[in-house]
Amino acid sequence: MYDMTVIGGGPAGITAAVIALNSRMETLIIAERWGGQTTYGMELEDTEGREVITGETLLDSFRRQLDYLDFARHFDTVTRVVPEEGHFVIHTADDDRFEALTLVIATGAKPQRLNVPGETLLAGRGLSYSAASHAGLFLGKDVAVVGNGRRAQWATASLARKAHRVYLLAPEPLVPTPLAQKLNKMDTVEVLEGATVQQVVGAKFVEGVVAAMPDGQSREIPVKGVFVKLTRTPNSALVREWVDCDSRGHILVDTHCATSWPGAFAAGDVTVVSEQVLVHVGEGAKAALSAYHYLLMQ
Template sequence: MYDLIIIGAGPAGITAAVYAARKKMDFLVLTGDIGGQTIWSSNVENYTGYQFITGVELAQKFEEHMRQYKISVRENEPVISLEKAKDFFTLTTAKAVYQSRTVIIASGKRSRELGVAGEKEFRNKGLTYCATCDGPLFSGKDVAIVGNGNSALDAALQMVRISPRVYIINKVSSLSGDAVMREKAISAKNITVINDATVTEILGDKLVTKIRIKRNRSLEEIPVQGVFVEIGLIPNSDFASLVKKNDLGELEVDCRNSTSVEGIFAAGDVTSVPEKQIIIAAGEGAKAALSSFRYLAGHKF
């Protein structure tokens, strides 16, 4: 029986772990990866103390800091279910079952998927959720970018230099995102913006060869070799069915990071906290750890 189990090791989970270690709590970190979404930020210029640092480097600093303490971190072990027993919680992963008096959920967010036929089959076979990573492999190939915000525009403007044709498939009637980027995208000769259109299927053989889209009630096919999905993020909160969520699926927390279930705290991007920022997630993680500590001190188990 642990005092605390922290789910996730992004800025919130890692900071919670550092605080819990300094309070000498008996705890464990269960996570898929280390660093969370931080590693996807190319440049971070608003984390106090660092005027400029890359996301990868900042995540490493976080990890190094955490490893200063003897913390038990189980990587590649995301939590599948979280259940309440009489006065403790049971957490299940693919590898084991754990028990803890308190829990901090800091499981962050992940890329939203299209939910269409062919998406799973062609993942990494032409379809990608990381234009920054895989984009250069599509040089000389036609690509479709699905989405309408800054990340979609960013991907389009990255690809415009190396792809003959770039399509932006936008669900609504106009692009959102920053005005400067929008104008650049609209004025680029090899970018075609298709508004009011949804992707219905990804097609191909071994690799993607085309997509099917629906526009004005008619189905059309567009030949492309690459599909970049940039339609936002969703919280990793599926396993937290016990806890009250908002409309976005984020866990509702109060200013002490308490959730609707006593003994379960939450921090960072998986929560309803306004503003999703690395520094905010870190601060929230610290608060959650201290709240867990206080909660344990106030209860006789």
């Protein structure tokens, strides 16, 4: 029986495991792979030579500590988690079974891709999925945001403070929010409802985006950055039946990262907390400390 099992090897999971080990808890981490979504960086024509701290760099020291320490790690996919009286039973794809007194769920989320030509080539070369991380790199430039929901609207508002012009390419009408009303009135924002991205253009870095407009015409918009802010699906299926989640599947946590099930904690993109490596390093640490306190109280 482990004191704590962490599911996920991204920023939240790795930090939770480091904190648990430093607290001398019997810890098991199960992840499909180390690093999670942090393996993506951002390179731009004019950021060469500029010191950019990537998620991977940030996480590296924690990861090296885990590599060095002798503890249980298991690279596998968790297929089922069953809450039992006072503990959890964890099943994996390789048919292994583990038991733990506490659980930290740090399984991340899947951002929806555009699936158009140019996306894969230009990801990390002007095309980003994280405005929180990369908006600041586009000072005074023209950029496009793709999406119609709250995440796209938030990204547009954030970019409008830094970029020269922001095109919000919304495949569907904007979800009605106070922010949507504000965006429609901003001089630096052009909202293009019904625009569907067909291609991201650029040889080495993003140079533009081609969109099908509602009138059937194709329009090429020259931009240096494209932010894809479509839906993001939290990987919470393992616990959704017994842990409270919001309507989109994010695990609901309190300020201590505790879920609605005693002994189960969650951190990172699988929760409602905004997507950023630096934030999730802290969230993972918090979840592990909360689990430790929980154990001490039993």
